[in-house]
Amino acid sequence: MELYNYLLPKPREIVVLDEGAKRDFLNGKLGQQEYKILIKNAQPVIKGGSKAAIFYAKQTFVQLERLYGQGKTPDLYIHDWPEIETRGYYYDITRGKVPTLKTLKLLVDRLAEYKINQLQLYVEHTFAFEGFEEMWENATPLTANEIKTLDDYCTKRHIELVPSLSTFGHLYELLSTKKYRHLAELEDAGEWTFNWPDRMQHHTIDVSNPESIKVIKNLLDQYIPLFKSDKFNICCDETFDLGRGKNAELAKKLGKGRLYIDFLKQIIAHVKSHGKTAMFWGDILLEHPEYISEIPNDTILLNWDYAPNPSEEKISKISEGGLTQYLCPGVWSWNNLVCDIKTGYENISKMTRFAVKYKAMGVLITDWGDFGNVNSLAASIPGMIMGAAFSWNPDEITKFDQICKIISRTEYGDESEKLVSLMSTFCNLSESNAMIWIGLVHLDYINIMGKNHIWHNDHLNSMNFDEVIKKVEDTNDNYELICETIRNAQRISPEDAEEIKVSIRGLEVLLKITAQKIDNKASIRYISKSELKREKNIWLKDFSKTWLKRNKKSELFRIKEFVGRL
Numbered sequence: 001m002e003l004y005n006y007l008l009p010k011p012r013e014i015v016v017l018d019e020g021a022k023r024d025f026l027n028g029k030l031g032q033q034e035y036k037i038l039i040k041n042a043q044p045v046i047k048g049g050s051k052a053a054i055f056y057a058k059q060t061f062v063q064l065e066r067l068y069g070q071g072k073t074p075d076l077y078i079h080d081w082p083e084i085e086t087r088g089y090y091y092d093i094t095r096g097k098v099p100t101l102k103t104l105k106l107l108v109d110r111l112a113e114y115k116i117n118q119l120q121l122y123v124e125h126t127f128a129f130e131g132f133e134e135m136w137e138n139a140t141p142l143t144a145n146e147i148k149t150l151d152d153y154c155t156k157r158h159i160e161l162v163p164s165l166s167t168f169g170h171l172y173e174l175l176s177t178k179k180y181r182h183l184a185e186l187e188d189a190g191e192w193t194f195n196w197p198d199r200m201q202h203h204t205i206d207v208s209n210p211e212s213i214k215v216i217k218n219l220l221d222q223y224i225p226l227f228k229s230d231k232f233n234i235c236c237d238e239t240f241d242l243g244r245g246k247n248a249e250l251a252k253k254l255g256k257g258r259l260y261i262d263f264l265k266q267i268i269a270h271v272k273s274h275g276k277t278a279m280f281w282g283d284i285l286l287e288h289p290e291y292i293s294e295i296p297n298d299t300i301l302l303n304w305d306y307a308p309n310p311s312e313e314k315i316s317k318i319s320e321g322g323l324t325q326y327l328c329p330g331v332w333s334w335n336n337l338v339c340d341i342k343t344g345y346e347n348i349s350k351m352t353r354f355a356v357k358y359k360a361m362g363v364l365i366t367d368w369g370d371f372g373n374v375n376s377l378a379a380s381i382p383g384m385i386m387g388a389a390f391s392w393n394p395d396e397i398t399k400f401d402q403i404c405k406i407i408s409r410t411e412y413g414d415e416s417e418k419l420v421s422l423m424s425t426f427c428n429l430s431e432s433n434a435m436i437w438i439g440l441v442h443l444d445y446i447n448i449m450g451k452n453h454i455w456h457n458d459h460l461n462s463m464n465f466d467e468v469i470k471k472v473e474d475t476n477d478n479y480e481l482i483c484e485t486i487r488n489a490q491r492i493s494p495e496d497a498e499e500i501k502v503s504i505r506g507l508e509v510l511l512k513i514t515a516q517k518i519d520n521k522a523s524i525r526y527i528s529k530s531e532l533k534r535e536k537n538i539w540l541k542d543f544s545k546t547w548l549k550r551n552k553k554s555e556l557f558r559i560k561e562f563v564g565r566l
Helices: 019-026 051-068 101-113 144-156 196-201 210-226 248-254 256-273 283-287 289-294 312-321 341-357 377-392 400-412 419-429 436-449 465-488 494-518 529-550 556-565
Strands: 013-016 035-040 043-048 076-080 086-092 118-123 160-165 231-233 277-281 300-304 324-328 362-367
Touching: 019 035, 019 076, 035 051, 043 051, 051 076, 051 101, 051 400, 086 324, 086 377, 101 118, 101 144, 101 377, 118 362, 144 160, 144 210, 160 210, 196 436, 210 256, 248 256, 256 277, 256 283, 256 289, 277 283, 283 289, 283 300, 283 312, 289 312, 300 312, 312 324, 324 341, 341 362, 341 377, 341 400, 341 419, 362 377, 377 400, 377 419, 377 494, 400 419, 419 465, 419 494, 436 494, 436 556, 465 494, 494 529, 529 556
Parallel strands: 086 118, 086 362, 118 160, 160 231, 231 277, 277 300, 300 324, 324 362
Antiparallel strands: 013 076, 035 043, 035 076
């Protein structure tokens, strides 16, 4: 394969330079994100329809020089433009990790290289809101100065930093404070012992209390002015508790859908009063499609589906309803130490094709941190690149094995082209369908709360001890192979390398702990509990170091407490 075929995203047209290509370079008016590059004697001449387009052209040439070597780029002609207008990345900074400003800037650089033009950071409580100190005092939150600095940094790289704030459901920290716990839909929700499952499942605000919308407006009024973007993501997803507590009678009378839509419209109206376009996650509206017509048509619906075979019906329903939508697949890094890159590929590639078919305004690649955000940023990068490449040029969605090879070489400088495939291998070793991490989280929940959770997964009791031990051995064998591949990769960052290795070592420790849970004689058959405890402590120390290299302390203490209990 010619090295220029390793470019990501793959250009629409790339040919060996000839007279016809030179004539084409001179002709035609270019669109806002369209560019042309004429390369002769390793020197580029660039045309673009805007400053952003010229920036994208430069990113393409930088990649070429990395592939061929400086001054060795062949004579080429490139004509390129994106299929989808907005190509975004959504990064969870609230459920465990709060990245440092340095980390966020490095992430922006990476996004810009692959022509991502929007970034959203998911926030529930991890911003230092004035008057809400009780909510964020232990969260090492982002500050106003950090947001403004990051916004300026994004602008210079032609990335729109769109604010994203929970304003309806997922308000655990807000509704657990002494000052605001009376605003929770469930009467006693603010008094529960902390645990990850209940944090994910509960803490929806009381829509019938007039104070609720005042509090949400206060948060919005503080956060909106920090951003140059003309958009604001109000989230409003997974309002699981709505109508199950204080508003149970009202829900019977009016219906949960009516309660949801009326509060949603109040938030949208307040965002619009600031001159911003409101965005929101569409899962609850899709449960009540009869209300689609009530949503202002200048609102953007974020249509998420993370299944390997996502539902086309949900997408067509919104399209037929006339709402503007982004399609939102996921990188599948959450709930585990390692990333399910293959499922992420299937989800992203299909959702991207649907985005073209239904003329979606954008694609937003999501990277969540459910249950402690134990997953690493390094694990998410291949999925991010796939999302960037496929949303720019869906005609070039290649087979999984091939895109893994291309990313290995282009992103990491891995001439063996094995690294991403090896990273993907560990998903199978972790029983991804059952998810080792989340399985242990649920067992921990039972121990703390003395009851099953609605999301409880009982897979650990059905697993075979000998199969788990085989996975431990396979993990160890593959670890040695991936370490060698990382050593030979020319461009992998030290932080990425360390995160990948620490995550795999953590997977091995969790598999061993799982073996102990399955068979209480495991200490006789395989490994002593004292030796396993020593391994666990060593790994936890290394994990903490990698966490703190890229993130503030944030909720590292919760990971330590949880793993300590195991």
